[in-house]
Amino acid sequence: MSDKFDYDLIIIGAGVGGHGAALHAVACGLKTAIVEDGVMGGTCVNRGCIPSKALLAASGRVREMRAKSHLKALGIDVGEVNFDRGAIASHADNLVLKLRGDLTNSLKRLGVDILEGRGRVAGVQKVSVGDKTYTAKDIILATGSEPFVPRGIQIDGKTVYTSDQAVRLETLPQWVAIIGSGYIGLEFADVYTALGSEVTMIEALDVLMPGFDPDIAKIAERVLLKPRDIETRTGVFATKITAGSPVKIELTDAKTKKVVEVLEVDACLVATGRIPLTKDLGLESVGIAPNQRGFIDVDDTMATSVPHLWAIGDATGKMMLAHAASAQGIVAVENMCGRATTVDYQSIPAAAFTHPEVSFVGLTEPQAKEKGAAEGFKVATAKSYFKGNSKAIAEGETEGLAKIVYREDTGELLGVHIIGIHASDLIHEASAAIRDRQTVQKLATVVHAHPTLSEVLDEAYKRAAHI
Secondary structure, three states: OOOOOOEEEEEEEHHHHHHHHHHHHHHHOOOOOEOOOOOHHHHHHHOHHHHHHHHHHHHHHHHHHHHHHHHHHHHOOOOOOOHHHHHHHHHHHHHHHHHHHHHHHHHHHHOEEEEOOEEEEOOOOOOEOOOEEEEEEEEOOOOOEEEEOOOOOOOOOEOOOOOOOHHOOOOOEEEEEOOOHHHHHHHHHHHHHOOOOEEEEEEEEOOOOOOOOHHHHHHHHHHHHHHOEEEEEEOOOEEEEOOOOOOEEEEOOOOOEEEEEEEOOOEEEEEEOOOEEEOOHHHHHHHOOOOOOOOOOOOOEOOOOOOOEEOOHHHOOOOHHHHHHHHHHHHHHHHHHHOOOOHHHOOEEEOHHHHHHHEEOHHHHHHHHHHHHHHHEEEEEEEHHHHOOOOHHOOOOOOOOOEEEEEEEOEEEEEEEEEOOOOHHHHHHHHHHHHHOOHHHHHHOOOOOOOOOHHHHHHHHHHHHOO
């Protein structure tokens, strides 16, 4: 390290992205500090991925044990199944505390300095934390995001709330409205219905789950929504939500802009996406500002337009996933160490941990066709179903499919979409294949163990390759 600087690298934000960057920086021999003004672990550990998965695990067990006809088919007979809401909430809290502690300890053990307070850029290669200013050869902004709350929505944290409050599971409302049908909305609908709540899901677009491949969304609606205590509204905005008892939700038609219904429910979860935390970062001190959407512009190496200033994670808007942030952090450190590398976003998978799970990597069929039209190639698809998979049949979990999207001319795999048991684990084979730009012809020759769920992908590859 040069004597000119206090640190080789200062990272502002100790979420999953910042933590991953710090670990890699130490491995690369960089003297590193990380700045955090809240709790270590950021959104994922404290208010997102981790506590929500704990709730899904517990509520999923309740759902499974109450599915008596399913268990009876396996030769199992259970009595009445009860649960303790407070104990389920504590399970999530305890997991958060453990992982937050593990994260903090891992940084300390490796000699990363933890600077507590609000971190701001104080000039080129300078960071202020409270009334102190530090210098660093390089700076990474890893400030994350927060839930987006549209205008007209009154959040009180008790009857109207975002996922930040929902993960605490302080109450189980009898009837809850969920605004949005993306990952967050689907996962909480899964938790609430498993524990006995009725759900109304409200989506502004004309179709539910607009971010998913259409074939997956169709099955998800049939499997995850219709059999459960969930009613849906599409093509309407929640233009006004008033907290209280009851919560009043004014629904406005997306096309006519007229109020078409006023719902009265016990609670409302606002799951309308996330926005970057990029205000008041001192960026003006180096002559840049967030773009119109609030994100910090970076190139493929995660560098901003200011030398030695990098940004990763939700703050960049590239791919708002914890593991994407971690990958970006590693890429930023590699580049600051002189090893040119970029993030391959096409091979980064995503998953919704519903029951059954949904996962995907790469392009949806409509996205692939759009790319094909622009670049002059045709797109083909192949599907295989869990109902024909021996392991799924043995488990009694046969709902779902695997769909692959590929180039008709070269056979290159462009996207894979799965809904079914353990979909979040199965997707990584496809992720590696897309990273390596594999063809369906080559993938069709990979031998999968029998009987395993992975054969659902094997079957899809063989269908595509006509084997």
